[in-house]
Amino acid sequence: MDGQSGHSSPPLSWRADGRKGAAIGRPAPRLEDERLLRGGGRYVSDLIATSGPLRVKVLRSPHAHARLLAVDATEARTLPGVAAVLTAGDLAGVGDLPCDWVAPGMDVVPLHPVLARDRIRYAGEPVAAVAAETAVAAEDALAAITVACEKLPPVADQEAATGEGAPRLHDAVPDNIAFRFRRAGGDVARAFAEADVVIRRRLTNNRVTAAPLEGRAVLSDFDAGTGRLTHHTSSQLPHAHARSLAECLGLPLHKLRLVAPDIGGGFGAKLGFYAEDVICALLSMRTGRPCAWAEGRGESFFATTHGRDQIQYAELAARRDGRITGLRTRIIADIGAYAMGMGPGVPAINTGTSTTGQYQIPNVETEVIGVYTNRTPTGPYRGAGHPEATFLIERMVDELARELACDPAEVRRVNFVRSSDMPHKLPTGFTLDSGDYAANMDAALALAGYAELRQWQARLRAEGRYPGVGLATFSEGSGAAPSIAMGAIGFRRAGHESARVVVHADGRATVFCGTQSTGQGHTTSLAQIAAGVFGIALDDVEVVEGDTQAVPFGTGTFNSRSITIGGSAVYEAARRVMDKVRKIAAWKLQRRTRDLIYENGTFRPVAHPGAVVAIAHSVRKVAQKVLPVVFRRRSGFELPAPQRDAGAVTFADVAREAHLGHDLPLGMAPGLDETCFFDPKDILFDYGAHVAVVEVDAGTGHVALLRHVVVDDCGRIINPLLADGQVHGGAAQGIGQALMEAVVHGSGGEPLVSSFSDYAMPHATDLPAFETGHTEIRTRMNPLGARGVGEGATIGATPAVVNAVLDALAPLGVTDIPLPMTPMRVWQAIKRARDEQNLERGDDA
């Protein structure tokens, strides 16, 4: 039959490789790419460049700690081109910046003003803002603002900050300690008392920055006539940020439309809610004109949250056979000058509950201490607390292997939580849902050719060279948590995600989802899920995200949750739509839904109906004959004769019928439009194994990363091309942290890094071609069977590379090199080790 008659739009295409259900799991090139490749991206800065708004610039403190005495903007306000100036005195009635994740045990959340009020607590803290006709005029006006302040002694190190007599940042927090979060399980004291081997280490996890290539940017436009604010911002959390903005400004949410258009990378840095959003919105409300701010790269190094920065004291108890019996950790996390965004919860919950990694460690004690210092606030950075925990345990396990002169793979193997023991409740709280860690590590070892690598290493060592092989495994609680658990851990966000799936009258579909792509490719992956359910072509599905007007509910993108939670919401909503489609098709074919076959977009009755089917068919025919009679009596019109027994109806036929409503099953509401809130039952864990292969140049300290192998288990994969892309990019960032990235401050808290010339990030020459693989154990925590994929590679890469470098230098007796392992630090460690060896030889002589 002709399913398209009377339609002007082109027929639905069946190009999904001609395979049924092929949309899910197919390495489809992305739908968004052609537009981006033609230069058609619409990033916030592009909207600014083409719309002529007032330009906003922010005056920032050069001091890390100071008493703010006066801000005088009298002259700045009179300068040509200046439309408005904001100082703290202009912010009456404006709320402070919120903390989204108040760690358990955090009694006080210090106020975090939009513009510094009476104290400055980090270099880069906003003090005033100007809106002017041009960026240059705004800069000139900043220079005309005079700030009187009295410098205070700063503290730029979390251990120093907790010391006796340390400068105090917040009056309400006398010891600079934001929280102490403790978790314990088992009998740790006994484990250590009875241990054959005890390993103790102090590890540092360096302060880094996400550095998405697009800095943050805001374009805010208030319409005084309607009282509506349209706010474009480079955000990973449009809905949460809309709520924060509305609270700060006292704006009703139905008058606020927050739009996150194309976003040029986020990696956690765009999860925080920042002062500049409030500043631009307020300036637009004051001036009646659109106001825009775009972060300069230099500015981003102190205006945007940093990541990591923990000092970790770890003690590991083990038996001589390699079994780990106890783990005691004390982690001192620098949360910077303010508790901002997710800042406190990242080390407390994500690090504090994850220190046991993939291992069955019965006796565990963890304390995470969050400390305020005079530095830029820290926040989530790809992995958000999990890389720190993984680094800790994977370093300790390698140290144990070294102590026992045992292969690091074997030490891991004997300690893995076994597949058969899952679900496994961790002593620190959460539950590992499912997985097979040994099989996963074996897959990585096989892909790497581990045995051959050790032979290669022995050959090179014999030549006096320094090759190293490093291993790391990880498991990451991802997808965040059920909403009820989010509340319990002080996380002021939902755990669910919403999706609305609409099928239009021509059989094409739009997916609205509360997630937010910052490059992950949701336009394609979420479309694949819906297209898979409907059996329609991928480009017949459009995905809408990042617009609080088009998508009323949403939680956002973080913790590798977009596919597991958002994708599951899309899947469930699409399934509900499909159920209705099937019912309409059954009505039109006068069959029960279960007696239909759906193939290539067409419903057909089963070929040979049994007796039951035939009876049901007849009953339906009778029911459908009654309807025209009733209708004629009531209205005097004839119903058109239904085209029953047509033999087949297409998806598009059903869509048209659902919209017209001329001939729907009795009592069915028209439309194909379903919304689902998917709230996970529990946290799920993605996991994986990395093998890094390096050679260290002992003369220069340079580390060459020769190979990097990743085998992760992200459960069911929606699009292998995109999943591997996440692994590549994630690994690159983890490698960057291990070898080169560091946000460095002077002892006075002054930032020493302010551009890509002094913040080293991996270039193409620093990285090998990645070797990736996947094991696939589907989780039962969501209907897709999908686990997180966005962060895992970052989590595993750092310890794998660090372990490889230390493995390379093991013959020299090098046991630790602080992160990042720059050539200078590696060279120094080699020199120290050689000096010690020479000294020993000298002593012997």
Added chain:
Amino acid sequence: MPEVSMTVNGRAVRGAVEWRALLVDFLREGLGLTGTHVGCDTTQCGACIVHVNGLAVKSCTMLALQCEGAAVTTIEGLAPPGAPLHPMQAAFRECHALQCGYCTSGMVMMALDIVRRLGEPDEATIREELKGNICRCTGYHNIVRAIAAGARVMTAGYK
């Protein structure tokens, strides 16, 4: 304000610019060609690469006035609207060589410069040639693959 004229993507353009205006500002704000991006302000990231008289140039490090009379090509000029993608653009799509897309135009413009000078370089050479470009999303893996694939198609096409 002084005036500047140049040919951009085959079209003669003219505009008043500040003395200190950068080429990238003229392209983005003056001409609305926002496919060229600014990622760093310090000539490190390469997101702003365009071709000036056939050579890859970081448009954040060149004054608009320096381009008087020059022929400039931006990402928007590689394939006219409606026409198929340039082979290098197509290779980037096929190889999933872009994620957030912010560095992409600079990467593609640099890739074309690499192919123009070196034909079909090997992987190590491609990596070396990308020393002036930063991507934070892809780990370069698929960018390197795409440049090799695009180079193959392009050199085959020129025979």
